[in-house]
Amino acid sequence: MATSGEEALGKVENDTYDAIVLDLMLPGMDGFEALKIIKARRPETQVILLTGRATVEMSAEAMKLGAMDFMEKPADIGQLIVKIKKAQVRKMILVERKSEE
Secondary structure, X not given: OOOOHHHHHHHHHHOOOOEEEEEOOOOOOOHXXXXXXXXXXXXXXXXXXXXXXXXXXXXXXXXHOOOOEEEEXXXXXXHHHHHHHHHHHHHHHHHHHHHHO
């Protein structure tokens, strides 16, 4: 868990994660900026974005920047767990492909 975008980036720099659930509204830096940096540093990491004010444009931007999924808050925990499990599988596939190359 991180309380800011900067803290999340520090964690991503020091550890690897299969999936990151990232809020768009973060102190200091928004979730889109954090997403760009996370994907640049660790492209195989799967990111699920959360927001309280979803729009079609925001969803499209999230996907364009490399988010795996986009959910509106309050998120259904069951759906979020399913998405996290899918993220883990996607990351494993990406890592396997990379190691085969």
